[in-house]
Amino acid sequence: MNVEIWTDYGCPYCYMAKTRFEQAMEAFPHRDDVKVVYRSFELDPDLPKFDNPDAARLLMIKEGVSLEAAKATLQDLTEQAGSSGIVLNYDRVIPTNTFDAHRLAQWARSMGKSKEFAQALMYGHFAEGRHLSQFADLTDLAESVGLHPLEALEVLQSGAFAEPVREDELEGDELGIEHLPFFVFDRKFAVSGNHPVETFVKVLHKVHTER
Numbered sequence: 001m002n003v004e005i006w007t008d009y010g011c012p013y014c015y016m017a018k019t020r021f022e023q024a025m026e027a028f029p030h031r032d033d034v035k036v037v038y039r040s041f042e043l044d045p046d047l048p049k050f051d052n053p054d055a056a057r058l059l060m061i062k063e064g065v066s067l068e069a070a071k072a073t074l075q076d077l078t079e080q081a082g083s084s085g086i087v088l089n090y091d092r093v094i095p096t097n098t099f100d101a102h103r104l105a106q107w108a109r110s111m112g113k114s115k116e117f118a119q120a121l122m123y124g125h126f127a128e129g130r131h132l133s134q135f136a137d138l139t140d141l142a143e144s145v146g147l148h149p150l151e152a153l154e155v156l157q158s159g160a161f162a163e164p165v166r167e168d169e170l171e172g173d174e175l176g177i178e179h180l181p182f183f184v185f186d187r188k189f190a191v192s193g194n195h196p197v198e199t200f201v202k203v204l205h206k207v208h209t210e211r
Contacts, residue, residue, distance in 0.1 A: 001034045001207055006041040006172045006182040009105070009121040009132060010098045012077050012088055014181040017194040018118065019084050021183070024200030030208055038109065038118050040102040040168040041180060049133035052095040081126075092129030099165065101132040104142060104152060106161040116145040186211065 005021070007014040025031045052058055060070040078088045101121055108117035120141040124130035130137040135156045142152035155161060172182065175190070183191040185207040191199075 001030070001204075001211065002186055003034055003036045004039050004184045005036065006039040006168070006175075006177055006180060006184075007118070008041055008043045008098055008180055009101050009118070010095070010125060011043055011180050012081065012126065013194040015088075015122040015126060016081050016084060016086055017181045017183075018122065019086050020195065020197045021200045023084075023197045024204060027197070027201055028204045028208075030204075034204070036115065038105065038114050039172065040106065040165040041172045041177060041182070042098055042102065042169065043180060045097070045099065047095065047097045049097045049100075055090045055093045055095055058095045087123070087127040089127050089129065093126060094129060094131045096131060096133040098132050099162075100135070100156055101138060102165045103159075103161040104138050104155060106164040107152070107155045108142065108145070108147060110161075111147060113145050113147055117142065117147070120145050 005018070007018065025034065025036075028034070053061065056067060056070045056074055059065070059073060060067050063070065063073075065073075074088075074090045078090060081088045105114070105117055105121065108114055121130075121132065124137065124141045125132055130141060132138065135153060138156060139149040139152045143149040175182070175184070177192070179192050181192075181194070183203075185191075185203065188210075189203070189207055191203055
């Protein structure tokens with residue numbers, strides 16, 4: 001079974017869904033026959049790399065709500081994530097453009113480290129306050145999963161792997177993706193958004209049965 005996940009590393013719902021999907025995989029008896037591929041998709045490609053407002057103020061601006069309402073939304077997300085054992089530390093989160101993170105994730109995929117690097121990016125962003133446009137942070141995260149930091153830096157400085165990112169995003173547009181994350185199973189069945197572990201378990205069984 002092939003599972004493709006269109007995701008953005010700065011998306012809390014993607015982080016929660018990724019964790020719940022992986023928990024569902026642990027309960028799936030045929031998990032060794034499942035190949036998972038993370039696809040690139042930027043939720044906010046126009047977001048600058050540097051000097052953005054903090055997470056609460058950025059949400060306030062984008063949604064046109066009060067600062068108090070934005071903080072309440074982030075607190076609700078934090079509690080939702082905590083129920084699945086996920087740390088969202090919005091006091092440390094640095095909103096930024098994720099294009100370079102996606103480029104390096106494409107390289108990590110080519111090196112057989114897609115799953116590990118996706119986890120490192122999301123945990124680094126949401127729990128540790130890593131800056132996903134700072135090359136120093138990105139190379140540190142690459143090294144944390146066994147990738148060579150100097151090779152990672154070369155990828156970042158050269159602009160390499162931009163084309164695979166754009167190809168994933170174009171394909172996502174063609175699939176009609178409106179919300180992230182977006183799961184595609186064997187190019188036959190799709191699930192959009194964040195769901196409970198039980199839902200992912202049911203989907204895995206359904207796709208396996210109908211193959």
